[in-house]
Amino acid sequence: MKLAKGDKVAIVCCSNGQSLSKKKEIENLKVILEEMGLISVFSKYIYQKISLEEVENNLKGFPESGSPLEKARELMEFYEDASIKAIFDISGGDLANTILPYLDYERIASVKKQFCGYSDLTTIINAIYAKTQKVSVLYQIRNLLYEYSAQQKEDFIKTCFAKDLNNIINNDAVKMMEKNNLYDLSVENSGLYQFPYKFYQGKTVEGIVVGGNIRCFLKLAGTEYFPDVTDKILLLEARSGNLERV
Secondary structure, X not given: OOEOOOOEEEEEOOOOOEOHHXXXXXXXXXXXXXXXXXXXXXXXXOEOOOOHHHHHOOOOOOOOOOOHHHHHHHHHHHHHOOOEEEEEEOOOOOOHHHHHHHOOHHHHHHOOOEEEEOHHHHHHHHHHHHHHOOOOEEXXXXXXXXXXXXXXXXXXXXXXXXXXXXXXXXXXXXHHHHHOOOOOOOOOOOOOOOOOOOOOOOOOOOOOEEEEEHHHHHOOOOOOOOOOOOOOEEEXXXXXXXXXXX
C-alpha cells in the first residue's frame, strides 16, 4: 500500500458500532489523517444505534451501527470507488463475520486496494484471503491516537506513503524524521511491519501469514471463509486470557 498527499481513504466500522462517547476521538483521527494530507471518507455506519449498556441489560439485541447487509453494501461501494485508495476499519467486537455472505469477492479480487483492521476484523481479512488470495493488513489505525501516537505516526508514514516527502504535508512527525534522517524505507527496524520478536525454535521463517485474533479466527472454522493453513505461517494473538487458556 502506497499513499500520497491528497489520496482518499475510507473509514469503516464492520464490527460493533462505536459508542457516541468515542465521537471526539474518531474526529481527532480525521484531523491526524488530514495533517498527513489524507482525505478521510467516513462510513454512514460508525456509531451504535443502541448503547452497549442496553445490550448488557438484555433490553435490545446487539450494538450495531447498521445491519450486516447495509455495512456490506457500503464496504463494497468503497471498493468500487476508484478514488478510495485504502480501507481502514476502526471497530472490533463480535459482528464482523455477519457481513461475509454479502460481500462480492470477485469484485474485491479485481480492485487494487487493501483492507486494514484487527481483532474481530480477523474474520474479514481471512475471508478475503480464502476467497480471493488477496492480501489484507492486520492493523488498527486508531493506534495513531493513543499512548505511542508519535511513533505510530512515524511508522505509518514510513510504511504507507510513497518515499517522496513532498507527498506528505510538513507536520511534526515528518519534521522529526527529516531531522533524524529516518525517512528511508530501507532502514532496518523501521515502519509498521518491523517489530521486536524472539525465536524459540529456529532462526528464520518465511511464507504466507494467516490468522489474527484467535477467537475471531476460529469463528471461520468449518466455513468457506476459513483459509487453507497448509504450509502457512499461523499468527495468533489475544489481548486477554492467561497462558492456560492459550
